Amino acid sequence: MKPAQKDAYTLILEAIDHGGFKPGDRLVESELAERFGMSRTPIREALQRLETQSLLTRDGRSLIVSSLDHNQLAELYVVRTELEALAARLAARHATDEEMRVLRDMVEADRAHLGDPSALARANRRFHKQIHLASHNRFLVQQLDMVHRSMALMASTSLAAVGRDEVALAEHDAIVRAIEARDEDKAGQALRDHISKAFVTRLKLDSGGVSSVE
Structure with missing residues (x-):
């Protein structure tokens, strides 16, 4: 076909x-x-x-x-944090065994991308999209698609910061473990913490406060 x-x-x-x-x-x-x-x-x-x-x-x-100024970036992350956390909570409630297996496999496979920010950024988008789908809420998925379209306006990925890739992968692992345990509160908080740390890293990158890989 x-x-x-x-x-x-x-x-x-x-x-x-x-x-x-x-x-x-x-x-x-x-x-x-x-x-x-x-x-x-x-x-x-x-x-x-x-x-x-x-x-x-x-x-x-x-x-x-288009480009995002500081205020627009902050506003975007506020919305993204709340929607992503909700998606993780719902995934912990509704994800099938097969969907959880896919999330776990993604975390394991993404270790091969450590040190490659571009590849890891693509893998990161796939990982978050899988959580969105595992929420089994079509309206939430639509809203998150809109948010992630705006995320494309960022000139670089926070995963380019030195050391951020390994930390982010550990955060992904914590999110999946909470979903596997059907712990909605823990899953939502793990996702919230993950986005918050990514935002801090991005602000530091934009201000020159941290270095990035070549």
Whole structure:
């Protein structure tokens, strides 16, 4: 069976999410059409949609990838913390044995990515997405998808900070252990602590307070 072809919106969003387009980059309709091998009409519609979602910002007649200032970053982390903690609580309540097995396997497999911030960042997104799905609440998953789209506007990952990768993986392990134990309070708190520490690391990175790997 031939895999479904990705639309223009998904292709541009993934390029932003994976660092192909960074905050401040100008997106040109004709260049995107050539890059993705499609007509300019779906590209134009995708750009309009991304602008509506505040992922792109108007700069005169051009559109550029948005960036987050300090206040926007703080606001985003407040929302993310609460929603992620709720997802972990619900996952502890509703996750199937198979979903818990997948989470455990992810933690074990991600050890191979230590020292590779880009690979670990991709694995981190998959891990959190799996927790969202294990919550078995479609409306919560939709809201978290919106939050994580905005997270793509960060120019770097907090996992690039020296030593953060091993600590983050230990935090993932604690989250999974709480979910496996069906301990809703502990799972929610473990996820909350994980996001809080990631936010502190990001603030230090942005201020030059900690070093990052090359």
